[in-house]
Amino acid sequence: MIETIVFDIGETLVRDDRYWGSWADWLGVPRHTVSALVGAVVVQGRDNADALRLIRPGFDVGTEYAAREAAGQGEHLDETDLYPDVRPALAGLRELGVRVIVAGNQTIKAGELLRALDLPADLVVTSAEWGVAKPDPAFYTRVLEASGAMPSETLYVGDHPANDVFPAKACGLRAAHIRRGPWGHWWADGPEVKAAADWSIDCLTDLLDIVAY
Template identity: 30%
Template sequence: MENVKWIFFDLGSTLVDESECLKERCKVIIEQNNLDADEFCKKVLEYAEKDAFAIRWAAQDFDVAVPKWFGELERLYPNVDEILKKLSQKFKLGIIANQVAGTQKRIDNWGIGKYFDVVVASAEAGCEKPDLKIFNMALEQAKCNPSEAVMIGDRLDNDVAPAKQLGMKTVWVRQGFAKYKKVNNESENPTATVESVSEVLDLF
């Protein structure tokens, strides 16, 4: 990772562990609709190999509604504060994420807002990943050339492919449903792959 000045992060399943949110959503679907748990979870995992919205697609197959997002169950992955603190001593940090309104407040509440110089979230930006506009907005705010930036995220389609298209370096974090995915084409092939966000420090 040479000539890097800026590191941009996704949030969900990258810095923020959403596993309990996903488990609770599956649990509610199964209980409210009296579904066979093994059967439903098997279907979710099948879709997870193709798409980040695995629960939504599985629910559609069973013709049942998807409950609200259990955001209160979100938590940071272990060591995120330490990772960001160390990286912020050498690089400028930013966020490019598809999020509901209030991203800055949430990262402040988690104690990590202080590490980010640029926060671009879809609700406020008026566009969302993989639209190149949201990446360009972040790069413009950072006054950063794409070749001097890295995008770190869990999704090949939303994080790696568009950032790569712009000339950014990319790191794929195989957390959440991403651990079931495979790189299918060169446009999704990241600069580096890690199995958890804790491994990111080894790259820099």
């Protein structure tokens, strides 16, 4: 029985269009250029920040992030960044008695912005706030501490096999892979992903049937 469901953030709950578009604007290149390069590094299994380093060799995300914030062009999230199934799915799960947690690889500011959206969740936290990021097993130790349930009763939902599905399973959690975003679509039918994931879903509301079953 699933007692707690924990959600990844980027391309699971939140569209990354604004994120990559804002980096393109900051670097002064067309947005489609960044999108194409993100796709290229995805299929190569590389860090997505490598897309920015292809545009500007030696690019340091932390330094540039601080510069953007100082220039008033920093990180932003609002209701339009959420996928349309987020609120119905999270609210429906809570109505079924499931503990809902949002925990993914994001900045401290992203955590503040997400909490300001007042999502139907019991906890919203980011890797920067925890001081540990996926796929480090210590991240999933923190997930289980927040879950309040056994690993077999905790389900992690995400789009990225290497960050979400594989490490969650390695730590004893259940895992659902969502076909969403570049990572989710590219690896959705991969045999290793299908073998590892307990469920493959196309929409977050699919989780309601999984929990109710």
